[in-house]
Amino acid sequence: MEKIYLGIDIGGTDIKGGTVDKKGSIIKELTIASEVEKGVDHVLERITQLVKQLKKSSGKHYTIAGIGLGIPGQIDSEKQILLNSPNLPLFKNIDVPSRLKSSLDLPVVWDNDANLAALGEFTYGAGKEVSEMMMITLGTGIGSGLVLNNKVYHGCKGFAGEFGHLTINPYGPQCNCGSRGCVEAYAGTNGIIRTFAEITEKGTKTILNEKDMKNLTPKHLSEAVAKGDQAAAETYKQVGFYLGVGLAGVVNLLNLEMIVVGGGIAKAGDLILDPARKAVKEYALRDPANILTIVPAALGNRAGLIGAAHLALLNAEDH
Amino acid sequence: MEKIYLGIDIGGTDIKGGTVDKKGSIIKELTIASEVEKGVDHVLERITQLVKQLKKSSGKHYTIAGIGLGIPGQIDSEKQILLNSPNLPLFKNIDVPSRLKSSLDLPVVWDNDANLAALGEFTYGAGKEVSEMMMITLGTGIGSGLVLNNKVYHGCKGFAGEFGHLTINPYGPQCNCGSRGCVEAYAGTNGIIRTFAEITEKGTKTILNEKDMKNLTPKHLSEAVAKGDQAAAETYKQVGFYLGVGLAGVVNLLNLEMIVVGGGIAKAGDLILDPARKAVKEYALRDPANILTIVPAALGNRAGLIGAAHLALLNAEDH
Numbered sequence: 021m022e023k024i025y026l027g028i029d030i031g032g033t034d035i036k037g038g039t040v041d042k043k044g045s046i047i048k049e050l051t052i053a054s055e056v057e058k059g060v061d062h063v064l065e066r067i068t069q070l071v072k073q074l075k076k077s078s079g080k081h082y083t084i085a086g087i088g089l090g091i092p093g094q095i096d097s098e099k100q101i102l103l104n105s106p107n108l109p110l111f112k113n114i115d116v117p118s119r120l121k122s123s124l125d126l127p128v129v130w131d132n133d134a135n136l137a138a139l140g141e142f143t144y145g146a147g148k149e150v151s152e153m154m155m156i157t158l159g160t161g162i163g164s165g166l167v168l169n170n171k172v173y174h175g176c177k178g179f180a181g182e183f184g185h186l187t188i189n190p191y192g193p194q195c196n197c198g199s200r201g202c203v204e205a206y207a208g209t210n211g212i213i214r215t216f217a218e219i220t221e222k223g224t225k226t227i228l229n230e231k232d233m234k235n236l237t238p239k240h241l242s243e244a245v246a247k248g249d250q251a252a253a254e255t256y257k258q259v260g261f262y263l264g265v266g267l268a269g270v271v272n273l274l275n276l277e278m279i280v281v282g283g284g285i286a287k288a289g290d291l292i293l294d295p296a297r298k299a300v301k302e303y304a305l306r307d308p309a310n311i312l313t314i315v316p317a318a319l320g321n322r323a324g325l326i327g328a329a330h331l332a333l334l335n336a337e338d339h
Numbered sequence: 340m341e342k343i344y345l346g347i348d349i350g351g352t353d354i355k356g357g358t359v360d361k362k363g364s365i366i367k368e369l370t371i372a373s374e375v376e377k378g379v380d381h382v383l384e385r386i387t388q389l390v391k392q393l394k395k396s397s398g399k400h401y402t403i404a405g406i407g408l409g410i411p412g413q414i415d416s417e418k419q420i421l422l423n424s425p426n427l428p429l430f431k432n433i434d435v436p437s438r439l440k441s442s443l444d445l446p447v448v449w450d451n452d453a454n455l456a457a458l459g460e461f462t463y464g465a466g467k468e469v470s471e472m473m474m475i476t477l478g479t480g481i482g483s484g485l486v487l488n489n490k491v492y493h494g495c496k497g498f499a500g501e502f503g504h505l506t507i508n509p510y511g512p513q514c515n516c517g518s519r520g521c522v523e524a525y526a527g528t529n530g531i532i533r534t535f536a537e538i539t540e541k542g543t544k545t546i547l548n549e550k551d552m553k554n555l556t557p558k559h560l561s562e563a564v565a566k567g568d569q570a571a572a573e574t575y576k577q578v579g580f581y582l583g584v585g586l587a588g589v590v591n592l593l594n595l596e597m598i599v600v601g602g603g604i605a606k607a608g609d610l611i612l613d614p615a616r617k618a619v620k621e622y623a624l625r626d627p628a629n630i631l632t633i634v635p636a637a638l639g640n641r642a643g644l645i646g647a648a649h650l651a652l653l654n655a656e657d658h
Contacts, residue, residue: 094626103626152495166592168487175594176471179627182591187622189508190584199587199622265509268518269588272501273485275494303506303518307413307422308498 264299583618
């Protein structure tokens with residue numbers, strides 16, 4: 021029987037689970053609602069059921085040898101507890117793998133979801149030829165995970181990888197984290213919408229009307245650019261510039277070979293990546309800038325799931 | 340016989356050499372002029388003579404088991420050549436260890452001097468209890484070396500650790516590297532002098548007269564602060580703030596346990612470190628900021644020498 025691994029990506033809305041083989045191919049995938057408001061025990065029970073279903077449906081040729089969990093929050097790597105998660109507020113100070121192990125009778129390992137997305141892209145996706153990379157996920161917030169010397173880098177307590185909160189202007193706009201001028205304050209959803217408002221207020225023309233403006237998302241802006249919208253194009257140019265300024269700093273500090281960009285906003289593609297690449301050339305030192313490539317993610321929204329399964333595989337190989 | 344290692348720190352003016360035991364204690368130390376203008380062969384011959392003198396004077400109880408070299412420039416870790424060094428302009432594209440090995444008959448290893456200072460402080464100095472740290476050297480420029488997971492971190496080609504060129508304001512002052520708003524543009528010597536000029540131009544009082552101003556150095560400013568100078572005190576407060584904004588970004592990205600601060604300007608001590616600590620609390624995320632300590636270097640200007648000898652020791656243990 022071939023050994024396979026089960027990846028689980030826990031989000032505030034959905035829990036995605038999937039069985040993944042050693043080549044990173046998904047064998048079977050299932051998604052259920054998280055129902056996080058019903059409490060920790062309820063969510064853990066749902067995960068247990070999800071795992072049992074996946075076990076049953078994975079077929080006779082396979083045996084599940086371990087489980088990897090991705091969690092959207094800060095895990096204290098020393099104490100092995102989830103310190104906090106904005107999307108799973110009830111999971112404070114919980115050792116999720118221990119709680120699951122008792123009902124699942126399989127080794128369970130976990131990591132932050134951004135780290136696991138980076139591990140997935142590094143092992144099977146855009147970064148499989150490199151040894152040093154960062155994966156960033158552009159969305160409401162900016163998640164990121166670092167792979168240094170071929171391993172996910174956690175820092176001394178597991179908090180590393182907060183690229184979204186790199187300060188690129190100490191007098192810049194307010195960020196969700198309470199600080200100012202973070203990359204996320206420019207290139208997260210709020211930053212993008214604010215930039216668009218500033219640009220149109222200054223008189224740059226847009227095809228979007230007042231009704232559109234009320235529920236504006238980065239997706240609307242991408243669509244507007246496709247229709248030739250000047251203000252939307254200028255917005256992505258500015259946002260990409262600030263993203264690139266932040267990446268330039270990371271490149272100078274870490275001499276990475278690759279930045280992999282995923283998440284909803286990354287769908288804007290070169291609209292945002294080209295100005296970012298230009299800013300890296302402008303703000304990073306020549307030698308590290310010349311080595312770096314900035315590329316779109318290859319595994320889409322399955323990077324976290326595949327990375328979680330791969331973490332389980334790595335854990336099995338260690339033992 | 341006890342095995343000891345020889346560290347060499349090559350600078351534009353002096354070459355420092357020293358024999359170092361396994362506990363990081365210097366047994367014998369010598370300094371000679373670099374005479375870099377006389378060419379590569381001349382400098383290499385001087386190093387060979389320095390090594391021979393140190394060998395002779397290290398006594399009968401010791402045997403030198405290897406040599407470590409610190410170089411102030413960018414070493415391509417893949418090709419093992421010195422790409423460029425502002426202080427050793429004639430050493431372009433040279434594999435220095437290979438050139439020395441033939442005349443010395445001992446294993447020779449090398450690294451960038453900032454990396455070796457970090458290795459020295461990490462192994463025997465301020466950072467000996469931590470696993471993740473950055474050492475920064477404040478002077479005309481800002482050098483830095485990273486220790487991640489208990490090892491010096493080089494990045495994919497050896498260019499990592501350029502903290503001085505982290506952008507903290509894309510519209511900030513011009514930096515020596517050609518970019519704008521780097522940490523060095525605020526907290527290197529030029530940045531400090533410029534800040535002092537801006538502060539006095541705005542009318543803040545100073546005890547320094549026009550003659551002092553002409554050859555002003557950060558040391559003069561530290562002395563002026565000790566005498567109660569308002570403008571000099573405000574200068575260090577601002578410079579420390581910008582240094583801290585840069586460090587906050589590094590802390591968010593890498594979750595380091597310690598920043599070790601050395602170099603001439605670090606003699607200003609808490610004058611510059613206290614505002615930096617305050618800015619880290621303000622600009623970094625709470626959890627990583629709470630873990631971090633910012634401390635003065637412990638090994639003074641011998642950190643590079645001791646680190647170089649330790650690199651030779653690590654190399655011997657690997658073989």
